[in-house]
Amino acid sequence: MMLRSVHQPAPSHASVVPLHPELVIVQGLKDGQPWAGSALFERYSASTLRLLRRVLGHDRHVDMEDVLQDVFLEALGSVGSLKDPLALGGWLRKIAVHTAYRAIRRRKARRWLYFWEPSELPEVSLPEVDFVARDACHAVYRVLARLPADEHLAFALRHLEGQELTEVAHSLGVSLATAKRRLTKAEGRFEMLARREPRLDSYFDEEEAP
Amino acid sequence: MRFAAKRLCAELERAEAENAEDALLGRVALRLRESPARRRPRLWMAMATVGSFALVIGLYFGRGVPHEGEEVAHIDGSESSIVGRWVKTGEETRQVHFADGSNLALFPNTEVKVEAASPQQTRVQLGDGRTHVHVVHGEATDYRFQAGPFEIRVTGTQFDLAYHASSKHLELVLLEGGVVVTGPGLAAPRKVGPGEFLRLDAVTAEVSEPGRAGRGALDSNATAGAMVGAAVEPEAAEAAPLGTLAASKTGPVPATEKNASWQVLLGSGDRKLAVRTAEGLGAARLLEGGSTSSLLSLAQAARLEGSPRFAQQLLVALREARGERGQSAFYLGKIAHDQLGQRAEAQKWFETYLREAPTGTFAEQAWARLLELGGTSAQGKKWAREYLERYPSGASSARARSLLF
Numbered sequence: 001m002m003l004r005s006v007h008q009p010a011p012s013h014a015s016v017v018p019l020h021p022e023l024v025i026v027q028g029l030k031d032g033q034p035w036a037g038s039a040l041f042e043r044y045s046a047s048t049l050r051l052l053r054r055v056l057g058h059d060r061h062v063d064m065e066d067v068l069q070d071v072f073l074e075a076l077g078s079v080g081s082l083k084d085p086l087a088l089g090g091w092l093r094k095i096a097v098h099t100a101y102r103a104i105r106r107r108k109a110r111r112w113l114y115f116w117e118p119s120e121l122p123e124v125s126l127p128e129v130d131f132v133a134r135d136a137c138h139a140v141y142r143v144l145a146r147l148p149a150d151e152h153l154a155f156a157l158r159h160l161e162g163q164e165l166t167e168v169a170h171s172l173g174v175s176l177a178t179a180k181r182r183l184t185k186a187e188g189r190f191e192m193l194a195r196r197e198p199r200l201d202s203y204f205d206e207e208e209a210p
Numbered sequence: 211m212r213f214a215a216k217r218l219c220a221e222l223e224r225a226e227a228e229n230a231e232d233a234l235l236g237r238v239a240l241r242l243r244e245s246p247a248r249r250r251p252r253l254w255m256a257m258a259t260v261g262s263f264a265l266v267i268g269l270y271f272g273r274g275v276p277h278e279g280e281e282v283a284h285i286d287g288s289e290s291s292i293v294g295r296w297v298k299t300g301e302e303t304r305q306v307h308f309a310d311g312s313n314l315a316l317f318p319n320t321e322v323k324v325e326a327a328s329p330q331q332t333r334v335q336l337g338d339g340r341t342h343v344h345v346v347h348g349e350a351t352d353y354r355f356q357a358g359p360f361e362i363r364v365t366g367t368q369f370d371l372a373y374h375a376s377s378k379h380l381e382l383v384l385l386e387g388g389v390v391v392t393g394p395g396l397a398a399p400r401k402v403g404p405g406e407f408l409r410l411d412a413v414t415a416e417v418s419e420p421g422r423a424g425r426g427a428l429d430s431n432a433t434a435g436a437m438v439g440a441a442v443e444p445e446a447a448e449a450a451p452l453g454t455l456a457a458s459k460t461g462p463v464p465a466t467e468k469n470a471s472w473q474v475l476l477g478s479g480d481r482k483l484a485v486r487t488a489e490g491l492g493a494a495r496l497l498e499g500g501s502t503s504s505l506l507s508l509a510q511a512a513r514l515e516g517s518p519r520f521a522q523q524l525l526v527a528l529r530e531a532r533g534e535r536g537q538s539a540f541y542l543g544k545i546a547h548d549q550l551g552q553r554a555e556a557q558k559w560f561e562t563y564l565r566e567a568p569t570g571t572f573a574e575q576a577w578a579r580l581l582e583l584g585g586t587s588a589q590g591k592k593w594a595r596e597y598l599e600r601y602p603s604g605a606s607s608a609r610a611r612s613l614l615f
């Protein structure tokens with residue numbers, strides 16, 4: 001489905017706080033309404049990007065634009081399978097998690113290719129940025145990159161995105177028990193590897209995390 | 211687990227707040243609009259990647275240091291050249307450096323492409339937004355700026371250039387030297403001298419010259435260019451997203467002139483006096499002679515110096531007369547909510563901001579403000595649901611949940 005300009009006239013969903021906008025958007029997508037794709041993107045792109053960033057970090061080898069585009073292409077192409085329109089947000093998060101999973105797998109498979117740095121815009125270097133914290137964030141994603149993809153996802157969703165265990169299970173499409181097992185493994189492995197990262201030393205001085 | 215993930219999360223939140231991703235979202239929206247077909251990995255791409263290895267290795271090792279005269283322009287100290295690429299700033303100010311020492315200070319939400327950067331000629335395309343330009347004079351200096359249908363030719367100068375792609379109008383404040391402008395509305399190439407402020411409309415071909423900007427405007431705007439990367443006062447830093455940073459710990463411009471203009475005072479860091487001086491002139495008159503970036507700075511200064519009504523007037527006037535959108539609405543909401551106690555007005559502006567910039571830097575804050583304004587009412591609960599949908603672990607998620615459960 002092709003996305004149209006958001007400036008095109010749209011039905012009642014155009015107000016800031018519509019009543020159950022998910023219903024309107026899903027119906028619009030199923031009916032092939034041109035505005036619905038834009039409405040979906042406008043409503044969920046920022047939160048989806050945030051989720052992807054939390055899971056994948058700011059790794060220069062991940063083209064976030066491609067990943068985000070894939071999420072929405074997948075969503076637009078499979079909206080017919082969505083049974084409960086009110087679950088649109090959760091459904092989209094699930095697609096984002098699976099897309100991130102594929103990106104992690106791809107990155108692992110292609111790691112041998114990355115021995116030169118592609119040309120790109122540098123990260124923002126404003127004076128008020130906490131460089132120590134930024135280095136720590138990079139270190140965390142370096143550690144995560146060494147975990148199996150499913151454990152990487154479980155850890156990132158639980159500890160970086162802050163999802164509840166049930167949400168993690170739902171996003172991963174597994175049972176609660178499996179999610180717990182996976183998370184326990186991920187935490188153990190993460191802690192072992194993170195202790196070798198000097199930039200993360202100070203993060204082990206806190207009380208036990210929930 | 212003994213790893214302090216919560217603390218790391220808080221730091222990630224902060225870093226993300228500093229890195230607006232509107233540009234990325236805009237590009238993906240455009241891609242989806244223009245080419246909705248799924249991207250599939252292609253065999254030829256893999257083969258091309260492997261095939262180009264040898265070439266890359268050859269180039270990498272054979273190239274050594276950049277050759278003299280090579281076309282380079284760097285952004286914020288990066289090693290890679292941005293020549294030939296469109297770059298867009300988010301909510302931050304970025305600086306582009308050229309080999310001859312010239313530079314551009316790009317204001318937030320500004321889009322530029324350095325098309326060429328050779329010793330013979332430098333060509334820059336300003337797609338949208340504002341930039342402070344400082345071109346170092348040399349024997350063969352030839353800088354050309356393209357902004358929509360307008361072209362500005364430079365031999366050595368400092369100026370502020372803004373182009374609003376939506377309304378197709380150009381603003382030029384010349385600080386030093388001289389430039390020649392061509393484009394719609396100008397029968398012949400127009401020379402612009404120091405202190406001149408020129409506004410051109412590409413649609414109506416209307417030319418307006420509200421008067422000389424005066425040394426005040428120059429100082430205020432020049433400070434913005436010099437400010438990139440310098441330490442700033444917290445309040446000034448807060449004011450920064452809306453436009454020029456008004457004051458700095460380093461290199462303030464002394465306001466020694468008697469009856470100094472508000473621009474000079476703002477540039478020197480005397481915000482209080484700048485606001486008082488400008489208040490005396492009134493919003494309508496200020497609009498006649500001030501560049502948009504300096505007026506946005508003035509509005510921020512007024513907000514911070516306890517003149518909320520004046521700040522409100524200025525922001526509304528900038529929205530009406532200059533088509534400013536987005537952050538001006540957020541700040542109008544903030545003024546109404548925090549300083550004037552106008553809850554309905556605040557709600558209106560926060561809603562306006564979310565319509566104009568649904569994924570903007572302040573979107574989460576705007577939703578959080580709406581939550582606060584809505585309280586436990588049915589409307590408040592709707593906002594709480596909306597908030598949690600977008601920011602399930604956002605800074606106000608606990609509050610939103612408490613409203614619902």
